[in-house]
Amino acid sequence: MYPAPFHYHRADSLQGAISLLSELGDSARALAGGQTLIVWMKLRFDEPQHLVDLGRIPDLSRISQEGDEVRIGALATHAEIAGSAVADLLPIVRDCGSGIADAQVRSRGTIGGALGSADPSCDWPTLLHTLDAELTCTGPEGTRTIPVSELVEDIYTTILKPAELITEIRFRRPPANSGGSYTAFKRCAPAYPTASAGVQLTLEDGDVCSDIRIALGSAGLKTVTSEEAENILRGHALTEASIDKAAEAIVAAAEPVPDQRGSEDFKRAVLRTLVKRAVDIAVRRCHGETIRGHHEYV
Numbered sequence: 001m002y003p004a005p006f007h008y009h010r011a012d013s014l015q016g017a018i019s020l021l022s023e024l025g026d027s028a029r030a031l032a033g034g035q036t037l038i039v040w041m042k043l044r045f046d047e048p049q050h051l052v053d054l055g056r057i058p059d060l061s062r063i064s065q066e067g068d069e070v071r072i073g074a075l076a077t078h079a080e081i082a083g084s085a086v087a088d089l090l091p092i093v094r095d096c097g098s099g100i101a102d103a104q105v106r107s108r109g110t111i112g113g114a115l116g117s118a119d120p121s122c123d124w125p126t127l128l129h130t131l132d133a134e135l136t137c138t139g140p141e142g143t144r145t146i147p148v149s150e151l152v153e154d155i156y157t158t159i160l161k162p163a164e165l166i167t168e169i170r171f172r173r174p175p176a177n178s179g180g181s182y183t184a185f186k187r188c189a190p191a192y193p194t195a196s197a198g199v200q201l202t203l204e205d206g207d208v209c210s211d212i213r214i215a216l217g218s219a220g221l222k223t224v225t226s227e228e229a230e231n232i233l234r235g236h237a238l239t240e241a242s243i244d245k246a247a248e249a250i251v252a253a254a255e256p257v258p259d260q261r262g263s264e265d266f267k268r269a270v271l272r273t274l275v276k277r278a279v280d281i282a283v284r285r286c287h288g289e290t291i292r293g294h295h296e297y298v
């Protein structure tokens with residue numbers, strides 16, 4: 001189906017985009033890669049009268065590491081991030097970016113759009129929870145920082161104010177002896193995950209887990225996290241039994257929705273397996289093993 005008619009505007013600066021979005025009000029949407037928004041418009045889930053294209057705004061797709069801070073511009077595409085020096089440094093970033101959809105979607109879709117869509121099936125929000133990322137957001141009232149854990153109010157709804165845009169994603173490079181893994185289970189490449197799990201952990205004195213973050217995607221209306229699960233592992237040597245217990249705890253916090261991708265029980269079983277697999281890969285990466293992460297296909 002074709003989308004309803006709309007007016008197209010191309011912004012050439014961040015302030016220009018914000019002014020235009022403010023002026024046009026609720027009838028306008030920011031357009032980044034269009035890989036979600038245009039699909040929603042074709043399906044008539046959304047019928048904006050105006051699109052404000054952010055694609056030509058300079059400097060919003062820069063990916064850099066300064067000191068121990070990683071910064072990713074909101075317009076960086078999934079492919080650019082997966083192929084960046086940051087992904088060389090942090091394999092969990094490549095696991096995520098290289099597994100999103102197919103080459104076409106990866107070369108158009110942006111990390112800012114994935115966050116802005118507040119779609120619980122999108123991979124970046126889940127990954128960014130494991131890295132405690134913060135978002136720089138700019139709107140008519142100025143610039144503020146929003147922790148990624150606070151961005152989403154409800155499915156497809158963020159706490160962003162009218163005309164407010166995500167401009168940059170920032171997180172600290174994990175300390176030495178850290179490893180991470182992001183893994184998803186999908187029907188095929190151009191499909192959203194049936195379920196996904198990200199784990200980022202730090203070890204000390206061999207196998208004692210001094211810190212850990214676990215997050216689940218496609219597991220409810222928002223990204224799912226569980227302090228209970230993390231506390232089972234934090235401060236203790238990792239054993240098969242404790243990893244099983246932590247996986248049970250976070251899967252208990254999930255609320256997977258049954259759909260054409262599987263029943264609730266099936267999704268819980270997949271999530272349990274993904275968490276254990278992600279912990280295993282994260283630990284092996286901590287120990288210096290080079291493991292190519294990949295998404296699992298049905």
Ligand SMILES: Cc1cc2nc3c(=O)[nH]c(=O)nc-3n(C[C@H](O)[C@H](O)[C@H](O)COP(=O)(O)OP(=O)(O)OC[C@H]3O[C@@H](n4cnc5c(N)ncnc54)[C@H](O)[C@@H]3O)c2cc1C
Nearest residue numbers: 032033034035036037101109110112113116117122123166
């Ligand atoms: C066939 C197909 C398969 C896909 N599979 C996956 C998958 O496996 N995993 C996955 O994660 N994603 C998947 N996607 C989604 C894809 O990753 C999108 O690119 C992404 O979700 C949205 O990014 P975008 O740049 O295209 O945003 P757009 O579609 O342009 O925008 C999406 C929403 O975010 C808002 N927005 C855009 N930029 C900003 C900003 N800077 N600040 C605030 N709000 C903003 C827009 O107004 C809109 O509401 C798939 C898409 C398709 C079409």
